[in-house]
Every structure is written in structure tokens, then in C-alpha cells.
Amino acid sequence: MIWVLIINLIPLIFSYAIFFNEKIKNDENNITKNLLEAAKVVSSSNEIRKNLQLNYKGGEIEKKVDSLTDIFRDIDIIVVANIEGIKYSHLDKKQIGQKFVNPVQWDDIKRGEGYFSKMMGSMGITFRRFEPIYDIQNKEVIGFVMVGKYYTAISDMKKNTVLMLCLLFLEAFGLAFILAITFANGVRKSLFGLDPEEIGRLYVEERLIIDNLESGLIALNTKNEILKVNSVFSKKYGKLSPKLILEKVSIYLEKKENTARNIEVVIDNEYYYVKILPIYNLAEYYGTILLIKTKDDVSRYAREITGIDQLVDGMRANIHEFKNRLHVILGLINLEKIDMAKKYILEIQNLN
Numbered sequence: 001m002i003w004v005l006i007i008n009l010i011p012l013i014f015s016y017a018i019f020f021n022e023k024i025k026n027d028e029n030n031i032t033k034n035l036l037e038a039a040k041v042v043s044s045s046n047e048i049r050k051n052l053q054l055n056y057k058g059g060e061i062e063k064k065v066d067s068l069t070d071i072f073r074d075i076d077i078i079v080v081a082n083i084e085g086i087k088y089s090h091l092d093k094k095q096i097g098q099k100f101v102n103p104v105q106w107d108d109i110k111r112g113e114g115y116f117s118k119m120m121g122s123m124g125i126t127f128r129r130f131e132p133i134y135d136i137q138n139k140e141v142i143g144f145v146m147v148g149k150y151y152t153a154i155s156d157m158k159k160n161t162v163l164m165l166c167l168l169f170l171e172a173f174g175l176a177f178i179l180a181i182t183f184a185n186g187v188r189k190s191l192f193g194l195d196p197e198e199i200g201r202l203y204v205e206e207r208l209i210i211d212n213l214e215s216g217l218i219a220l221n222t223k224n225e226i227l228k229v230n231s232v233f234s235k236k237y238g239k240l241s242p243k244l245i246l247e248k249v250s251i252y253l254e255k256k257e258n259t260a261r262n263i264e265v266v267i268d269n270e271y272y273y274v275k276i277l278p279i280y281n282l283a284e285y286y287g288t289i290l291l292i293k294t295k296d297d298v299s300r301y302a303r304e305i306t307g308i309d310q311l312v313d314g315m316r317a318n319i320h321e322f323k324n325r326l327h328v329i330l331g332l333i334n335l336e337k338i339d340m341a342k343k344y345i346l347e348i349q350n351l352n
Contacts, residue, residue, distance in 0.1 A: 001180045008176035016169050023161050031074050031127065031149055032116065038072045039114060039131035039147040042080065046136065052082055052143050053135045062096060065089035076150045077126065080133070082143040083110075100146075104130065109144045118151065125151040215275075216292035218242050222285055224253050237292060240267065245292060249274050256285055271295040 051060045065078045080089045085100035108115050114131040126148040133143040216233030229242050248265040263274045275291040303309050332341035
């Protein structure tokens with residue numbers, strides 16, 4: 001689950017960081033573009049230029065600016081002033097007729113060049129575009145227009161963008177978390193509830209056990225296809241092939257009985273014993289294991305189980321001891337020590 005979340009988290013962080021950066025840049029570019037367009041429109045309005053050139057103060061410029069303010073997007077304030085800085089329009093009507101108090105780059109304005117600035121005004125911090133206004137003949141600069149966007153609105157827009165992206169990020173991460181849980185549970189179920197470390201350990205243990213058996217082992221799946229052959233089979237029965245063994249016992253594998261069977265097979269005039277072990281779990285069949293032994297292996301196991309080898313060794317020791325005693329008796333008779341021979345025989349009889 002942790003790795004799935006990390007894999008999802010890394011691209012999410014990078015993508016949202018890039019998206020946030022691009023969104024802020026696009027918003028700022030749009031605001032800059034809108035301010036520039038609005039300033040150009042106002043500065044090129046013949047009605048405003050004519051009234052400003054003739055120094056009309058009858059409110060015509062104010063009415064025109066108010067109508068344009070309602071049209072433009074992302075524009076909070078439009079101020080038109082003459083070359084002396086006297087305001088002909090303002091959001092605060094009381095300031096109309098007063099002089100523009102904030103610093104103006106008059107050199108740029110008089111050269112007919114516009115510029116952007118950010119400063120504190122009467123309505124708060126404002127991002128502004130200054131654009132010169134020419135007379136009707138386009139010969140002389142007679143004033144300027146200041147088009148502004150309140151910085152509080154820009155900050156609010158950024159906050160809204162951050163909030164929106166955070167909510168989207170949380171939703172995406174929450175969905176990734178749910179999918180991680182579902183994926184992890186699915187994987188755990190398919191692995192019978194085991195962790196990868198446990199599976200690795202079980203695999204190593206299984207290989208050690210299988211490869212250290214005394215018998216050759218062939219593992220079959222549910223379709224009687226060979227899954228695994230241990231190293232004992234390869235080393236001990238090199239001249240045999242797993243397919244050959246499978247062909248010899250295939251008739252016994254057709255019936256998937258839940259009982260172990262021992263089968264004797266003859267290959268190249270040699271006898272082999274195959275133990276068939278079907279693997280079941282709650283009536284569900286998982287496959288079959290074949291254990292292969294030679295006739296010598298079976299004979300050796302039989303001798304070990306019955307103890308016949310120990311019995312024979314004991315008999316050999318008894319016979320050897322008996323012969324030694326006969327030689328002693330024979331020696332005593334040859335020496336004509338009959339009484340000692342009789343006594344020795346009685347002692348042996350009591351001992352036995």
C-alpha cells in the first residue's frame with residue numbers, strides 16, 4: 001500500500017506543482033493582457049480624446065469610462081487624467097477634478113510609452129497599466145489613462161486556485177488510497193494472505209527440503225503437466241526422463257483419487273517404485289507428487305525398518321563367540337583336562 005501511494009504521490013506532486021505554476025502564470029498573463037487591452041481601448045477612444053483635448057468637464061469622460069468599466073473583464077478601476085494629472089474619471093467620484101497624487105513616470109508618458117506598475121493607491125494596492133492619450137491629430141500627448149486591478153482580488157484568485165488544487169489533490173490521493181487498499185487486498189488474497197517476505201522464505205525452505213530428499217521428486221499440476229523436478233532425480237536417475245516416468249504412471253493419474261498409491265514400473269529391465277501422492281485441500285485438487293525409488297532403495301528401507309541387518313550382525317557375533325568356546329573345549333579335551341572342560345561347559349550354560 002505504501003509503495004502504491006508513493007508511486008501515485010510523486011507524479012501527483014510534480015503535476016500539481018507544474019499545473020499550479022502554469023495556472024498562476026496564465027492568470028497573471030490574462031490580467032496583464034486585459035489591462036493592456038482596456039488601456040488601449042480607452043486611450044484610443046475618440047470621444048475621450050476629444051473631451052480631454054477640449055478640456056470638457058461636463059462628465060462626458062466619466063460616463064464613457066463608467067460604461068467601459070462595466071464591459072471590461074478583470075478591471076476594477078479606470079482613471080483618465082490630463083497631462084497635468086487632473087483626474088477626469090475615478091471610481092471614487094469625489095476624487096474627480098483632483099490631481100493624481102501617486103507617482104507617474106511622466107517621461108515615459110510624454111514619450112508615448114505605456115508601462116505597468118504596482119503601487120498603493122487610494123483604493124488599496126493596485127496592479128496598473130498606464131497608457132498615454134494623444135490628441136485627435138495623434139501629434140501630442142494630452143493625458144494618460146490608468147487601468148487597474150486590485151491586488152486583493154489577484155491574491156483571492158491565487159488563494160482560490162490553491163484551494164481548488166488542494167481539494168483536487170486530496171480527492172486524487174484519496175482515490176489512490178482506496179485503490180491501494182483494494183489492490184493490496186487483492187494481492188494478499190491471491191498470495192493466500194502471505195507477505196512477499198514470507199513467500200520468499202517459504203520458497204527457499206521448499207527448495208531446500210525438496211532438493212535434500214532421498215527420493216526423486218516430480219511435481220505435477222492439475223492437468224498432469226510437469227511443474228518441478230528436484231535435483232535428486234537429475235543426479236540419481238540421470239538416464240531416466242521425467243516424461244518417461246509420467247508415461248508409465250499416466251494410467252493411474254486419470255482417476256484423481258484422494259489416496260496415496262505405490263506403483264512398480266520396469267524401465268530398461270530395472271525396477272522402480274513410484275509413490276503417487278495427490279494433493280488436496282478441502283476437496284480442491286492442486287496436483288500430484290511422484291516419489292521415485294529404485295529396488296535397492298526399497299530393499300534398504302525394508303531392512304532398516306525390520307531390523308534384519310542388526311539381527312544378522314548379532315547372529316554373526318554369536319556364531320563367532322560360539323566357535324571360540326568350542327575351540328576352548330577342544331583344547332581342554334586335547335590336554336585331557338576333562339574336569340575343567342566339564343566345569344567350563346556348565347559355566348557357559350549358566351551364562352547363556
